Amino acid sequence: MASTSPTETVKPLLQQALPNVKGKTFTSVIVDFPPNARAMPHRHGQAFVYAYVLEGTVRSQLAGKPVRTYHQGDNWVEPPGAHHLLTENTSPTKQARLLVVFVSNTGEELKVDDPAS
Structure with missing residues (x-):
């Protein structure tokens, strides 16, 4: 039987239509990565994404970009339409946590x- 890595869990914090930008929504979430957790490759539609490492270390790669490692206190952005090939917790023993903020088209799915x- 093949073993699979654990995956991330997402806890919504706030979702609100932007009153001064018609058709756009602001969403913030906490993403928890248990030890050795890895997210499936994914996209965030046309959302602009900001990520901040609250705890632990995360390795990440967007299509066409090198793999980067982010530690507690580091942050990055992802442009609309980016293809996220890799997101993983690098630790076999400690969790990693991200604050992720999306500015998306209202009603658009945030992670596919x-x-x-």
Whole structure:
């Protein structure tokens, strides 16, 4: 039986339409990665994404970009339409946590996993 890595869990914090930008919504979430957790490759539609590492260390890669490692206190942005190939907790023993903020088209799904191959 093949073993699979644990995956992330998402806890919504705030979702609100932007009153001064018609058709756009601000959403913030906490993403928890248990030890050795890895997210499926995914996209965030046309959302602009900001991520801040609250705890632990996360390795991340967008299509066409090098793999980067982010530690507690680091942050990054993802442009609309980016393909997120890799997001993983680098630790086998400690959790990692991110604050993630999306500015998206109202009603758009915030995370769409790639189809299983």
